[in-house]
Amino acid sequence: MNKRKLYFWMHLLHGVLILLLILSGAVLYIDYFRILFVDFKWQIRELHTVIGFIYFAIVLLILPIVLPYVKAHRRWQKTFHICLMVSLALGWTITGLILWINPTSYLGLRQLSLTVHDFLSVFILIWVAGHILLWFLKKKKLYQPTPILNNHDRDKGMLVSRRDVVLLFSGGLLAILLGGLFRWFRPVSDSFLARLDEMKRRGYFRIYSVRTENPVFDPQTWRLTVDGLVENPVELSFDELKKLPKHTYTHDFHCVTGWSVLGVKWEGIPFQEVINLVGRKPEGKYIKMYSADRIYTETYEWSQLTQKTAMLVYNLDDKPLIESQGAPLRLFQPDMYGYKSIKWVNRIEFVSQRDLGYWEEKEGYNLDGYIS
Structure with a gap:
């Protein structure tokens, strides 16, 4: 060849x-x-x-x-x-x-x-x-x-043509001028620049979904069902849920795919309050959570959700959860990767056998998802 x-x-x-x-x-x-x-x-x-x-x-x-x-x-x-x-x-x-x-x-x-x-x-x-x-x-x-330079030009030390030099420096000068004009006219607001600076400092959430549409939250009809191997199954409206003792906790969010968001403020109900409310039966060793999208599920050992920082979250950074973040309710477990913090939670079931969650089954992720 x-x-x-x-x-x-x-x-x-x-x-x-x-x-x-x-x-x-x-x-x-x-x-x-x-x-x-x-x-x-x-x-x-x-x-x-x-x-x-x-x-x-x-x-x-x-x-x-x-x-x-x-x-x-x-x-x-x-x-x-x-x-x-x-x-x-x-x-x-x-x-x-x-x-x-x-x-x-x-x-x-x-x-x-x-x-x-x-x-x-x-x-x-x-x-x-x-x-x-x-x-x-x-x-x-x-x-x-630009044609390749001949030997005479090379002997004179000419490694690039005049046109190459003009294009190179003209492009650099144009970039500088446009950058200066951009700063002068300031086509974006100060608040946008502040948010951009915060995003660079904290990182930002990258929303992963397997559906084109997220579940719609209606405060009048939404209910959280807690059942299974419990003494007192309950069905709570959103207003009833928010009357339970709440907790605020600031902690980083880590995704298993490599990105993080730093210093996120989470507000919601410690999961232990839910356990206290329904009364777990001894055989209810595991917890299975269901998403309103009817696709996502996640499972846990009940002991993994007993610390105060494992919460059912409804506010993020002092604002109600938005649709893409799991409104109105999602789990947050700070010791685990983000795929374990299931979104759009509308049912919690106490069970005796543990299944694989959605991401464990589809992606082969670790069942417990602890951050190493």
Whole structure:
């Protein structure tokens, strides 16, 4: 195989791997695709991880072949693209490994890794879009790339053409001017900037759902049923529920997929109050919770919900839960990952045998979900 064909196939392989990473990442991140492929999300996540490792390995393998080509042509565009690809591969691999290991003991590192991983993923979309645009313009003969410099120019030390220099510095100057205009006109409010700053500091909730519509909360008809192996089964309206002793607790929220939200204020009823209200029978060793969406369930040992900080929450950060956060009622167990804090709770059943919850069955997550 001659060098021209070799470079073509390497370029094609690189493009295919980038495309697969973008597509699998989109399925894991975008709500519509997560819902559409919910039965295969675990396999897609594994595929995304494997492709990421393959991409990094391929970049390292072809680097010794590509570097002589770049050195021979001495074009700054080629050098820039090679450096960019190596940086992307390195950045994705390091941050992906940290998210895969999911080290909650190094929360700042994990948050930074998630931010960098997201930024690189958005950047590659822009880079791909730019490549497609340039290909289209060259196809229509609306853009002509800078010709390779001849030996005379190289001998004079000219590694880039005048047009390259003008484009590079003009683009940089334009970015600076636009940034200055943005700060001058301030097209967004101070309150929005304050919320944005808080989001960067605390993190933000990424809502995972398997339905296109969330359960609708009607205060007049909503009821919480507590039954099963108890002495006194009850059915509580939302007003009756809020009359039970409440507790406020500030604690971080950790998702098993790697992201966190820091310093969340939770307000609700300690689950022990529910146990006291209904009277657990000795054979009721486990608790099964049901969601109003009729899909999610979660199970626990009853002793896992007896500390005061394990709560049925109805307020978050001094505001009532919104629909996507599980309104009107969700569980919060601070020692466990977020998938154990089931949303839209409308039934609690005390049982003698423990089943798998939704995420344990579909995703293979740990039954107890303790944060390591």
